[in-house]
Amino acid sequence: MGEKQKSQQNRKTTIPPYMKAVSGSIGGIVEACCLQPIDVIKTRLQLDRSGTYKGIFHCGSTVSRTEGVRALWKGLTPFATHLTLKYALRMGSNAVLQTAFKDSETGKLSNQGRMIAGFGAGVLEALVIVTPFEVVKIRLQQQKGLSPELLRYKGPVHCARMIVREEGLLGLWAGAAPTVMRNGTNQAAMFTAKNAFDVILWKKHEEDGKVLQPWQSMISGFLAGIAGPVCTGPFDVVKTRLMAQSRSGGDLKYKGMFHAIRTIFAEEGLHALWKGLLPRLMRIPPGQAIMWAVADQVTGLYERRHIHNATL
Structure with a gap:
């Protein structure tokens, strides 16, 4: 087989980025619906400075008892939308970047190229999708109470409009720096590890x-x-604190990512930088398990129908 034929075959056997994006978005919808309560608990624990919640189960039971079971799904609409768009962008952009870093001859x-592609996809999703959606989600999740009329934010759209009106458009990008660091590192590790485990185990x-x-x-x-939650715990806590504080209320407690890290360490101790780690481990690995189970089946169906048949 000539080089031209090999090149044509290689192009045929490549899953297009749009299929990766579709597979990720479907996986994101399923993941959001299953794991939203864990994310609410994680956010409440990270914002708890007074020790109101004694742990994961106490937090979940307290929220359910005082605010109703539905409160555990607060912020589901922006969370599901954000996950769907995030995974579509993540999987699609990662596929494009991986193609760019592939060896032109072979x-x-x-692995280095895979990590760079993953980091790039994480940075892109953090800036375009994750930060504004998480700002809205966290503002909704931190609200306590049963009566909708007493809540400051009535829903995701109302929340976003109030933030823009009171804090400016950049208010939706509060905590962008730690979000970029968290997502970039997470995706670099996740794509590399997923591929490695697929090869080693299966x-x-x-x-x-x-x-x-x-x-x-x-x-x-x-x-x-x-691996990601353990390595990026401080970035996640700082991101949550920065996103939760309103710029319309006068002086800000945290002036930026590094100031927040120093302040949290000084006031609450080193362990506070990993607050919410256990619920993150309860949410992210199962979330990735659900997402990849769906995404692999979608891309697998494409492989069976197009790639495998094209190479027969």
């Missing part, structure tokens, strides 16, 4: 025509989702 992608290589069973994808996704 078509292979190095002998599955990208676009080799083999489709993992959903339980196999869940195991690989779960394991790949563990």
Whole structure:
């Protein structure tokens, strides 16, 4: 087979970025509906400076008892929308960046290239989608009470409009710096680890025509989702604190990412920078397991119908 034929075959056996984006968005919808309560608990724990909540289960039971079970799904609309768009952008942009970093002769992608592509996808999603959606979500989640008429923000659209009116458009990008650091590092680790676990555990290589069973994808996704929260805990806590504070109320407690880290460390101790880690570990690895189980099946269906048949 000539070089031209090999090149044509390689192009045929590549999953297009739009299919990666579609698979990620479908996975994001399923993940959001399943795991929203864990995210609400994580946010409440990270914002708790007075020790109101004694732990994950106490926080969940307190919210349910005092505000109703539905309160555990506060912020679901922006969260589900944000996850759907985030995963579409993440998976699509990562596919584009991976293609750019592949060796032009062999078509292979190095681990270094995979990490850079993942970091780039994380930075892009953080700036375009994650930060404004999470600002709205966190403002909604931090509200306590049962009566809608007593709440400052009546819903995601009302919340976004109030933030823009009172704090300016940039108010929707509060906490952008730690969000970029968190998401970039997370995605660099996640894409690299997911590929590594697929190869080590199941002998599955990208676009080799083999489709993992959903339980196999869940195991690989779960394991790949563990490292990020541990490494990026301080960025996540700082992000939450910066997003939660309103710029319309006078002097800000936290002036920026580094000031917030120093202040939290001085006032609450080193362990406070990892507040909410356990609920993050309860949410992110299972979330990645769910997302990858769905995404791998969607891309697997494309592989079976198009790529595998094209190479027969």
